[in-house]
Amino acid sequence: MAWNEPGGNNQDPWGGRRGNDGPPDLDEVIKKAMDKMGGLFGGKPPAGGRSGSGFGPLAIVILIALFIAAVYDSVNIIDQREQAVVLRLGKYHETWGPGLQWKIPLVDTITKENVTKVQSKSFSNKMLTEDENIVEVSISVQYVISDIKSYVLNVRSPQSSLSQAAESALRHEVGSSEMHFVLTEGRETIASEVQIRIQSYLDAYGTGLTVSKVNLEGAHAPDEVQDAFLDVTKAREDEVRLRNEAETYANGIIPEARGQAQRQLEEANAYKEQVIAKAIGETSRFNQLLVEYKRSPDVTRERLYIDTVQSVLASTPKVLVDVEGGNNMMYLPLDKIVNKQVSNSVAQSSGQNLTASDLDKVTRQVIDEIRQRQSSVRRTRELR
Structure with missing residues (x-):
């Protein structure tokens, strides 16, 4: 009712x-x-x-507690390394920097993130190369939060998006390279290209992340074919070593050959200059001698004869002695006499060096031999 x-x-x-x-x-x-x-x-x-x-008193205490809780909930301290996104009734309101900030309880929602810390994310997987070989590659991606608004609002899970972008970029680069390049000298190049490609993906997604460094931590063949791969790697290393040795030998032998060729050219030029100078000197000496010969032919002829005989007999150990008053010449084989005397002296001295007295003996023996031959020639003449 x-x-x-x-x-x-x-x-x-x-x-x-x-x-x-x-x-x-x-x-x-x-x-x-x-x-x-x-x-x-x-x-x-x-x-x-x-x-x-x-x-009553209990109501007053409860009201005071509620007031303190509301004040405490409205105070927010943002650290020097952090930034915060403020959502008011679920809508973006503003971004807070470091310091003491106030919010409306039950109205504002705060999300704080460290924007200076370098974070890292790693993953590993097997991939197919351009030459249809399988390699196991592991990378680590270092990143920071560069735009906290985009990081909080644009993507549901930025770390998951980063992982997918990194794997996609790595597969693209590895799939565009040969296995040998991935495993050896191409690591730095691949890491640089992967970093550029990851950043382009993250910018397209609007994740608010910036990749600071990509490290290619490991790249090796799967365990099933590791032994065969090590053999191939060793063969390639031997190839590189032998090639380097050949290049070193070529780099050493070619300059040496060029030096020898240059030295022979210099020697040939020096010999040429020497022959020309000697010919010019001989010609000049002959012209001067011709003038003297025209002035006194007999003296010049005798002088030429003596010089010629002296030059011929200077290098021979044999001596020819002209005996006065006869047509015979005495032949003295000094080399045989000296060798015989030296052999006797060595036998007597039991291997000691030839002394001055030994030389004196040889000289006296030669003089006695000459005197004996001269006496024999005189007696023969007297008998005739």
Whole structure:
């Protein structure tokens, strides 16, 4: 039954009776509500339809606690290395930098992230190269948060997007290279190209991440073919070593041959100059000798004869002695005499060096031999 229908006793929903003078007083309605809350929190309950005495001590403590909690929740300290994104009722409001910041409780949502820390993410997988070989490659990607708004709002899971972008970029670069290049000298090149490609993917996704470094930590053949791969690697290393040795030998022998050729050219030029100079000197000496020969032919002829004989006999150990008054010449084999005397001296001295006395003996023996031959020639003449 409605409160204003017949039989409702004019009872209004606020606990009072509806008189004929209009609706209940608003102040009275508020007071009754406060009395009920006071009774709920420990105040005196209403008696005989009269209001209670208001809030109790427990209600005051609860209100103070709620106030402190609201103040504490509204204070936010942003560290020097952090930034924060503020969402007000789920919509982007602003970005906070380092310092003391205030938010509206139950209205603002704060997301803080460290934007200076270099984070790292690694993964490894088997991939197919351009020459249809399988290699196992592992990389680590170092990155920082460069745009916190994009990092928080644009992508649901930025780290997952980073992993997928890194794997896609690495597969693209490895699939465009040969196995030998990936495993040996191509590591730095591949890492650089992967970093550029990852960054382009992250920028297209709007992740707010910046890749600072990509390290190709390992690249090797699968375990199933590791032994065969080591043999191939050793053969290639031997090839490189032998090629280097050949190049070193070529680099050494070619300059040496050029030096020898240059030395022979210099010797030939020097010999040429020497022969020309000697010919010029001989020609000049002959011209001067010709002048002297025209002045005194006999003297010059005898002088030429003596010089010629001296030059011929200077290098021979044999001596020819012209005997006066005869047509015979005495022949003295000095080399044989000296060798015989030296052999006797060596035998007597038991291997000691030839001394001055030994030389004197040889000289006296030669002189005695000459005298004996001269005496023999004289006696022969006297007998004739």
